[in-house]
Amino acid sequence: MAISIxxxxxxxxxxxxxxxxxxxxxxxxxxxxxxxxYLAGSSIAPSIQSGLTATADIVSSLRP
Numbered sequence: 001m002a003i004s005i006x007x008x009x010x011x012x013x014x015x016x017x018x019x020x021x022x023x024x025x026x027x028x029x030x031x032x033x034x035x036x037x038y039l040a041g042s043s044i045a046p047s048i049q050s051g052l053t054a055t056a057d058i059v060s061s062l063r064p
Contacts, residue, residue, distance in 0.1 A: 018024030
């Protein structure tokens with residue numbers, strides 16, 4: 001759950017930055033938002049979740 005909230009917050013911050021800089025139009029942001037909702041409700045959602053969790057585990061285990 002904590003990883004999901006972190007990813008959502010990161011994507012929200014990036015979206016706001018892109019909107020303010022002019023690199024992302026509101027219509028593009030809405031399409032991305034709808035795509036996210038459709039992916040969350042699809043049968044591939046558990047695979048996406050496990051992939052993100054595995055990636056987060058790998059990144060957190062790296063030592064500088």
